[in-house]
Amino acid sequence: MSLWVDKYRPSSLSKLDFHKDQAANLRKLVQGGDFPHLLIYGPSGAGKKTRIMCTLRELYGSGVEKLRIEHQSFTTPSKKKIEISTIASNYHIEVNPSDAGFYDRVVIQELLKTVAQTQQLDSSAQKDFKVVLLTEVDRLTKDAQHALRRTMEKYSATCRLILCTNSTSKVIPAIRSRCLGIRVAAPSIDEICQILQTVCKKEGLSLPAQLGKRIAEKSDRNLRRALLMCEACKVQQYPFSETQEIPVPDWEVFLRETANAIVNEQTPQRLMEVRGQLYELLTHCIPPDVIMKGLLKELISNCDGQLKSEITQVASFYEHRLQLGSKPIYHLEAFVVKFMSIYKRFLEEGFDDMAF
Amino acid sequence: MEEDFEDRYADELEAMREMEMDFEASQRSQSQNRTALSQTGKQSHAPLTNGSQNLSITKSTATTSGLSQPKSQSDPIAALNTNGKSSSAFSGLPNGFSREPEVDGLERKAKKRDIEEMFGPLSDSEDELVIDAALPTIAPTAKRPRKLFPDASKTTDRATTSPPPSPTPEEKALAKIMLHRQQSASLAQQPAEPTRALSANSGQDTAWPAGYRRLQILHREPLGLSARITGQDGRRVYLRMKDVVGVEGKMKNKSIFKQTPGHPLRLLAVPVEMMQDDLESERHMRLVKQAQTISASINGGLSKKLGTSAGDEADDEMEDDDDTGKEAATKEKSSALWVDQYAPRRYTDLLSDDGINRNLLFWLKLWDHLVFGKEKKQRKKPKLEQQQKQAEAKNLKFKNKFQQEEQQEELDENNRPVHKIALLCGPPGLGKTTLAHIIAGHAGYNVVEMNASDDRSVEVFRNKLESSTQMQSVLVMDKRPNCLVIDEIDGAPTPAINCLLAFIKGASDNKTPTEAGTATAKKTKSKNLLRPIICICNDPYVPALRLLRQQAFVTHFPPTLSTRLAARLNEIARNNALRTDMTALMALCGKADNDIRSCLNTLQFIHGQGRVLSLALVQSLSVGQKDRHKGFFSIWQDIFKLPQPKRKQYANPHDVAAGKAKIATAADGTLGLDTSNPTSTTARFYNVVQLAQGAGDYDKLMQGIFENYLEMKFKDPRLEALNLASDWLIFHDRLGSVVARSQNYTFYRYLPYVPVVFHLLFASSSQPRLKYPNTAYENSVKQTRTQNLLSTVLSEVSPSTACFLDPRMAVTQILPLLLIILQPTFRPVNTQLFNAQEKRHMKELINTMIAYNLTYNQERSAEGQYNYVLDPNLDSVVRFSSTPPTKQMTYAAKQLIAREITLEKMRRSEAAVGGKNRDMKKGTKPSAPVKKAGPAAQSKVPRHLEKLQPKKVQDEPEKPTRDFFGRIIKKKSPGPKLADTATSTDGVDANNDPGSSQSSKAEARREQQEQLAGKLWYKFNQGFTNAVRKTVRIQDLL
Incomplete structure (x- = not known):
C-alpha cells in the first residue's frame, strides 16, 4: 500500500479529486435506493476502478474493503477445469472473466448463478443485493456477453452488475441498453498537475510546476501513469530538477526503436529484424493490440501528413484481423509490410518529383 | 437330345x-x-x-x-x-x-x-x-x-x-x-x-482339318461371347463361344459326318459313335454352361451374344473340351491375388537386397548352435566374413559397427547371438514379411507369425511369446522349431513391447551361465529365450521401439532396385499374357516407389480390366500411387525451389478426367505436355497442393514457410509480393482460428492452397537454405514463462492492491515503473543509523515490496559470486534486449532490504496470527462473557456488535502493549505476556492438561500479582479461574 498510486487513492466518493459532479451523481444513485446495473467506461488511468470501489463503499460501508482472494474452479462442458481467481468481500465479488479465455461463458454463467442465487441473509441492515464486478468486459467473447444479458434480468433482485471496460464498442448493444453507462473521462493535464502537487505535498516533497506539467503531458492523461512516473522520478533524482529525465516503460522505448527501424529501411531483411523485435515484445506479454497501437503512433509521427490517414486505415484493418485471428505475429508483420510498401511508394514518388 | x-x-x-x-x-x-x-x-x-x-x-x-x-x-x-x-x-x-x-x-x-x-x-x-x-x-x-x-x-x-x-x-x-x-x-x-x-x-472336312481339329486359342479377348481360360503357367487365353443355335446346327452336321464313314454293324443297341457323341455332348454341355454362367456374370448383358460371330469354332470347342476343362479349372485360381500367387517361394526368388538377405540369414544361422545343437562351422567363417565385407561396402556406416561387433562376439554365454532379436524396418512393400518367412523356412524353422490383426494386449502378447518360443506343437507332424515373426511391431502398444524386452532381458539378466536345461527349473516368468524372434516394422523410430532398437539387430531395408522389380514384373506379365513393355514397367516401379505389392496389384488390376499397360496409362493412372508422405524439410524445399524440368511428374487423374488438363494445355500452348512438364504453372500448382495435403500438419508447414520465406532470393522492389504473402498468412490464421473455435473442419480444405502462393511468389532455382521453424515455439515458451511469472506476482499481491490491478495494465504501466521505484539509494550503513527520513523511505520500500510480494533472494552466480536477485524476477518481464542496463543496488543494500522484508513479514504474520487468535477467541467467547454480561444483550444484538463486546473488556490491558511492541522489537517486556494473558484468558477452556496448567498457572499468578492481579477472574464450570495458556511467540526469540 505504499506506492503513491495506492497510498493516495481516494476511498470515498467525497474525496475524489476530479469529476466531482459525477461523484455527486453516484452518491445520489446509491442513496436513491434503486441501484441499476452500471457500465463504467473510460480510458485507462482515469479512475474507473477507484470510482467503483468508492461507490461500493458508499453502498455497504467499510466492510467492502476487507478483501480476500478466492480461487474458484469451473468445469466446462468438455470437462476442462478452469481456475479463476476472484477478489471478494462479503458484499461483492470481482472477477476478470477474460482470464478464462474461450470458456468465459461458463465462468460468467456459473459465477453469476452461484452469487445471485444466494440472498443476503440480513437484508434489514444491508442492501438486499450483492454486486458482481466484471472487469475487462470488452474482452469477453460474444457468447459470454449473450449469456450475460439474460442473467442480468433474471437475477436483478439479488444481484447487480458493475461492468468495467475501456471502450463500449466491444460490448454488445443488448448489454449496453441494460446498464446505466457512466463514462469516466481521463483527467485533464491541469487536474493531473494538481493531483501531483497535492501528493508531493503530502509526501513532504516539493515538485517544480514545470516538471509536474512535463510528467502530466508524458503520461497521456493517465493518472496512474503520471503518479508512477512522478514517484520513479523521485527515486531517480531528488530533489527534483525541472529538466530531469522522466522514465518511461522500457517496452515503449523498444517499440519506438522498432518503428524507427521500419521507417529507416524497407527490405525483407529489415522485415526479418522487425519480426524478431515484435516477437520480443510479444514474449514480454505486451498485448498485441497495444503493440499495434504503439507502432501506429510511432510510425505516424514519422511520416507525411497525407500518409497518416491511409496508414491509420490500414492499421485499423489489421487490428481488426488481429482480433479475429490467433497468431498475432502474422498480423503485426502484415501491418509492418503494408506500411513499408506504402512508405516506400511514397518515398519513390517523392524522388520522382524531385527529379523533375 | x-x-x-x-x-x-x-x-x-x-x-x-x-x-x-x-x-x-x-x-x-x-x-x-x-x-x-x-x-x-x-x-x-x-x-x-x-x-x-x-x-x-x-x-x-x-x-x-x-x-x-x-x-x-x-x-x-x-x-x-x-x-x-x-x-x-x-x-x-x-x-x-x-x-x-x-x-x-x-x-x-x-x-x-x-x-x-x-x-x-x-x-x-x-x-x-x-x-x-x-x-x-x-x-x-x-x-x-x-x-x-x-x-x-x-x-x-x-x-x-x-x-x-x-x-x-x-x-x-x-x-x-x-x-x-x-x-x-x-x-x-x-x-x-x-x-x-x-x-x-x-x-x-479334309479341306480344313486344322480349323476343325485344333482349338482356336486367342490371346486377346474376342468380340462377343468368349470363355477365359488361364493355364497352369498363368497364361490366359480366350475361347470364342458359339451361339447356342449355331452349335446346335453344327452338331447336327457333325452327327451326320460321324455316321457316314462306314456301315454300322449294329452290334450294339446304340452305336459307339452315338454313345461317344452323347458323352461328349453331355460334357460339353456341362462345360459350356459353366463357362456361360461365368462369362454371363462377367459380361453382363446378353446383347453381346446377339453379335456373336460365326460358329466356325464350335466344333473345335467340342473336340478340345478336355483342354477347356483344364483351363476352366485353373481359371478358378486366377482370382487369387498375384501378390500371393507370385510371392517368392525360395530364398533365391527374393527381390530384396542380397546383402540384407544374407545378413539376416547369417543372424538366424547363429541360432543353429542353440536350437539345432549344431557346432559352428569354423571353415565358414572366412567366407561369411567376405560376405559381410561385401555387405558392408553396400550398407550404411553405422551398420558396419554392428556387424563387426557381431563378428567378434558372436554368441553369448548361452550360445545365443548377442542380438536376440532382429528388427527389419523399411517402408511398406519391400518384402520384409516375405523375407522373414522365407529365411526362417530356409533355416529350418517353423514360422509363427503374430501381427497387428492379433490382439496385442500385454497378457496375450506374453502368452503368445512364451508359447511360441518355449513350446512346440505335439499334434502337428512338423517337428521343426518355432521362429516367431512379429509383424507390424511399430503399432504394438508400449507395454507389450516392454514385455518383449523384459522377456529378452530378464532371461539374460537372471541367467547365470548354465545350460538351457536348468533354466526351465527357474521361475517360469524369466525363462530363457531359446528361439529367434524377428520383428518387422515400418518406422523404427516409434517411441515405443526405442529400447528394443538398442537390443535388436536392426536391418534397414533399402528400396528394391527398379530394374530388378521391373524384370520380375515383366516375367509375371508375360505369364499372364499381359501386354506391356519394360519402359512402362519401369515407370510403374518409379511411380510406386518400388513398392512390390503396389506394383503387382496395379498390374493385376490392369490385367483384370483387359487393358494394355502402356507408359501413357501408367502416367495417367492413379493406382499404384501412394500418399506421398514426405518430411517437412523436403516439402519446404519443394515449395521454395523451382522444379527441375526433367523431373517426373504425375497428373492428377481426377483433373485429367475433368478436363482441367486440357484447359491447362490450351493455356500453355503446348500439347500433352502440361502434366509431364513440371515447370508449367499448373503442374507446379498441383504439385504443391499435393505436397501440402500430404504433409497434413498445415500449421507446422506454414510456420516453416513463414520463418523461411524472407530469406529466399526474390525480387520485390515494391514489396507487393510480401504484402500478398502476409495477406495469405492472415488468411491461413483466420481459417485456422475459425476451425479451432467452431471445430468446423470444412475450412481445412482451403489451407493447402496457401503454400501454393508462397511457391509461386518466392520459389527460386537455387537451393534454398532452410531453418527449422523453432522461433515461434521458442517465443511461445518464453511468453508462457513470462505469463506464469506475471500470474505468480499478481496472485500473491495483497488483495487491496490486487483489486486495482489487472495483468495487461500491470505489464504495460505498473511493473516497468515499479522496478525503478524499487531501487532507491540508501546509505550502506546499518538501519539503526538511518535518520528518520531514511527510515521512512525504507519502511515505504518494504511495504511496497511486500504489497507486490517481491523480495530479494540470495543466489549464487556461475562465477561463484553471491548476489541478491529480485524474486519473482520482474527484470525478465520488463527489460528488453536493447535497453541499457540500469544501475543496480549494491549487494549490501539488497541484503538489508531482504532482511527487513523477512522481518516485516514475520511481524505481520505474527500480528495476523494474533489477530486471528483474538478473532477466534472472540468467536468462542460467548460462553464466558455472556455469564458476566448477563443474557440481556445476547439474543437481540447483531453479530458484529456481539463481536465488539469482548473488545471492550480487553481494551484496557491491550492498548498499551499494542503501541509498545509495534515499534520496538528487541526489548523483552512483560508487555506481550500481558497481552497474552489478557487475550488468552479464556484459553483455559481448552487447557485440560493438569501439568501444564499447573506451571502456567503459577507463572500467570505471579505476573498477575505483579500488575493486574485479580483483575480478571473467569467463572469456569463450578468455580473461578485465572488460569492462562502461555504461548511463546517468535518475536520473543528475535
Whole structure:
C-alpha cells in the first residue's frame, strides 16, 4: 500500500479529486435506493476502478474493503477445469472473466448463478443485493456477453452488475441498453498537475510546476501513469530538477526503436529484424493490440501528413484481423509490410518529383 | 437330345427368344403360308448347291439371328420361284421347316402351331426334327419324306406321352437309333446321291482339318461371347463361344459326318459313335454352361451374344473340351491375388537386397548352435566374413559397427547371438514379411507369425511369446522349431513391447551361465529365450521401439532396385499374357516407389480390366500411387525451389478426367505436355497442393514457410509480393482460428492452397537454405514463462492492491515503473543509523515490496559470486534486449532490504496470527462473557456488535502493549505476556492438561500479582479461574 498510486487513492466518493459532479451523481444513485446495473467506461488511468470501489463503499460501508482472494474452479462442458481467481468481500465479488479465455461463458454463467442465487441473509441492515464486478468486459467473447444479458434480468433482485471496460464498442448493444453507462473521462493535464502537487505535498516533497506539467503531458492523461512516473522520478533524482529525465516503460522505448527501424529501411531483411523485435515484445506479454497501437503512433509521427490517414486505415484493418485471428505475429508483420510498401511508394514518388 | 440342350440354354437365351417372338408374331400374321414354303424352298435349295454354301448359310443366319431373317426369307422366295414347285410341293413340309437351325424352340413351336393348323398335327419331338433336318440334304426327293414320316410319327407318339420339354435318355437314344437305321437304309437305297454329298462333306472336312481339329486359342479377348481360360503357367487365353443355335446346327452336321464313314454293324443297341457323341455332348454341355454362367456374370448383358460371330469354332470347342476343362479349372485360381500367387517361394526368388538377405540369414544361422545343437562351422567363417565385407561396402556406416561387433562376439554365454532379436524396418512393400518367412523356412524353422490383426494386449502378447518360443506343437507332424515373426511391431502398444524386452532381458539378466536345461527349473516368468524372434516394422523410430532398437539387430531395408522389380514384373506379365513393355514397367516401379505389392496389384488390376499397360496409362493412372508422405524439410524445399524440368511428374487423374488438363494445355500452348512438364504453372500448382495435403500438419508447414520465406532470393522492389504473402498468412490464421473455435473442419480444405502462393511468389532455382521453424515455439515458451511469472506476482499481491490491478495494465504501466521505484539509494550503513527520513523511505520500500510480494533472494552466480536477485524476477518481464542496463543496488543494500522484508513479514504474520487468535477467541467467547454480561444483550444484538463486546473488556490491558511492541522489537517486556494473558484468558477452556496448567498457572499468578492481579477472574464450570495458556511467540526469540 505504499506506492503513491495506492497510498493516495481516494476511498470515498467525497474525496475524489476530479469529476466531482459525477461523484455527486453516484452518491445520489446509491442513496436513491434503486441501484441499476452500471457500465463504467473510460480510458485507462482515469479512475474507473477507484470510482467503483468508492461507490461500493458508499453502498455497504467499510466492510467492502476487507478483501480476500478466492480461487474458484469451473468445469466446462468438455470437462476442462478452469481456475479463476476472484477478489471478494462479503458484499461483492470481482472477477476478470477474460482470464478464462474461450470458456468465459461458463465462468460468467456459473459465477453469476452461484452469487445471485444466494440472498443476503440480513437484508434489514444491508442492501438486499450483492454486486458482481466484471472487469475487462470488452474482452469477453460474444457468447459470454449473450449469456450475460439474460442473467442480468433474471437475477436483478439479488444481484447487480458493475461492468468495467475501456471502450463500449466491444460490448454488445443488448448489454449496453441494460446498464446505466457512466463514462469516466481521463483527467485533464491541469487536474493531473494538481493531483501531483497535492501528493508531493503530502509526501513532504516539493515538485517544480514545470516538471509536474512535463510528467502530466508524458503520461497521456493517465493518472496512474503520471503518479508512477512522478514517484520513479523521485527515486531517480531528488530533489527534483525541472529538466530531469522522466522514465518511461522500457517496452515503449523498444517499440519506438522498432518503428524507427521500419521507417529507416524497407527490405525483407529489415522485415526479418522487425519480426524478431515484435516477437520480443510479444514474449514480454505486451498485448498485441497495444503493440499495434504503439507502432501506429510511432510510425505516424514519422511520416507525411497525407500518409497518416491511409496508414491509420490500414492499421485499423489489421487490428481488426488481429482480433479475429490467433497468431498475432502474422498480423503485426502484415501491418509492418503494408506500411513499408506504402512508405516506400511514397518515398519513390517523392524522388520522382524531385527529379523533375 | 437337342431339346435337353435347349433346356439348359434356356435361361441364357430367353431374352433373345423374346425378341424373336416379337418379330415372328409380326411375320406370322402376313405370311403364314409363305414362311413354310420359303423355309422349305431354302432348305431344299441350299444343300443342292454346295456343302460349303450350306455352311455359309447357317453361318449367316446364326450371326444375323432374328433381324436378318427377312432377308433370308426373301432369298428362299426367289429360290422358290426359280427352283420350281417340285421341291416345294412335296409333302415333307415339316422337314423343311425343321431344318432351319437358327430358329430356336419357341419360334419353332410357334411355327409348328401354325403348320398344325394347316396340315394337321406334327411331331413335337426335337429328335425328329434332327432326323428331318438331316434328310433333305441327303435325299431331297419327294419320295423320301413319306417313307420317313411314319417312323417319325411313331416316336412322336411316344414322346408326346412323356413330359414334352425333356425326353428321357432312352427315348432320345431310341430316336437316334431309328435315325441311324433310316439313314443307312436310305443310303443303301440311294447310293449315288449320298456319296456325292458325302464326298462333298468329307472334302470339306479334309479341306480344313486344322480349323476343325485344333482349338482356336486367342490371346486377346474376342468380340462377343468368349470363355477365359488361364493355364497352369498363368497364361490366359480366350475361347470364342458359339451361339447356342449355331452349335446346335453344327452338331447336327457333325452327327451326320460321324455316321457316314462306314456301315454300322449294329452290334450294339446304340452305336459307339452315338454313345461317344452323347458323352461328349453331355460334357460339353456341362462345360459350356459353366463357362456361360461365368462369362454371363462377367459380361453382363446378353446383347453381346446377339453379335456373336460365326460358329466356325464350335466344333473345335467340342473336340478340345478336355483342354477347356483344364483351363476352366485353373481359371478358378486366377482370382487369387498375384501378390500371393507370385510371392517368392525360395530364398533365391527374393527381390530384396542380397546383402540384407544374407545378413539376416547369417543372424538366424547363429541360432543353429542353440536350437539345432549344431557346432559352428569354423571353415565358414572366412567366407561369411567376405560376405559381410561385401555387405558392408553396400550398407550404411553405422551398420558396419554392428556387424563387426557381431563378428567378434558372436554368441553369448548361452550360445545365443548377442542380438536376440532382429528388427527389419523399411517402408511398406519391400518384402520384409516375405523375407522373414522365407529365411526362417530356409533355416529350418517353423514360422509363427503374430501381427497387428492379433490382439496385442500385454497378457496375450506374453502368452503368445512364451508359447511360441518355449513350446512346440505335439499334434502337428512338423517337428521343426518355432521362429516367431512379429509383424507390424511399430503399432504394438508400449507395454507389450516392454514385455518383449523384459522377456529378452530378464532371461539374460537372471541367467547365470548354465545350460538351457536348468533354466526351465527357474521361475517360469524369466525363462530363457531359446528361439529367434524377428520383428518387422515400418518406422523404427516409434517411441515405443526405442529400447528394443538398442537390443535388436536392426536391418534397414533399402528400396528394391527398379530394374530388378521391373524384370520380375515383366516375367509375371508375360505369364499372364499381359501386354506391356519394360519402359512402362519401369515407370510403374518409379511411380510406386518400388513398392512390390503396389506394383503387382496395379498390374493385376490392369490385367483384370483387359487393358494394355502402356507408359501413357501408367502416367495417367492413379493406382499404384501412394500418399506421398514426405518430411517437412523436403516439402519446404519443394515449395521454395523451382522444379527441375526433367523431373517426373504425375497428373492428377481426377483433373485429367475433368478436363482441367486440357484447359491447362490450351493455356500453355503446348500439347500433352502440361502434366509431364513440371515447370508449367499448373503442374507446379498441383504439385504443391499435393505436397501440402500430404504433409497434413498445415500449421507446422506454414510456420516453416513463414520463418523461411524472407530469406529466399526474390525480387520485390515494391514489396507487393510480401504484402500478398502476409495477406495469405492472415488468411491461413483466420481459417485456422475459425476451425479451432467452431471445430468446423470444412475450412481445412482451403489451407493447402496457401503454400501454393508462397511457391509461386518466392520459389527460386537455387537451393534454398532452410531453418527449422523453432522461433515461434521458442517465443511461445518464453511468453508462457513470462505469463506464469506475471500470474505468480499478481496472485500473491495483497488483495487491496490486487483489486486495482489487472495483468495487461500491470505489464504495460505498473511493473516497468515499479522496478525503478524499487531501487532507491540508501546509505550502506546499518538501519539503526538511518535518520528518520531514511527510515521512512525504507519502511515505504518494504511495504511496497511486500504489497507486490517481491523480495530479494540470495543466489549464487556461475562465477561463484553471491548476489541478491529480485524474486519473482520482474527484470525478465520488463527489460528488453536493447535497453541499457540500469544501475543496480549494491549487494549490501539488497541484503538489508531482504532482511527487513523477512522481518516485516514475520511481524505481520505474527500480528495476523494474533489477530486471528483474538478473532477466534472472540468467536468462542460467548460462553464466558455472556455469564458476566448477563443474557440481556445476547439474543437481540447483531453479530458484529456481539463481536465488539469482548473488545471492550480487553481494551484496557491491550492498548498499551499494542503501541509498545509495534515499534520496538528487541526489548523483552512483560508487555506481550500481558497481552497474552489478557487475550488468552479464556484459553483455559481448552487447557485440560493438569501439568501444564499447573506451571502456567503459577507463572500467570505471579505476573498477575505483579500488575493486574485479580483483575480478571473467569467463572469456569463450578468455580473461578485465572488460569492462562502461555504461548511463546517468535518475536520473543528475535
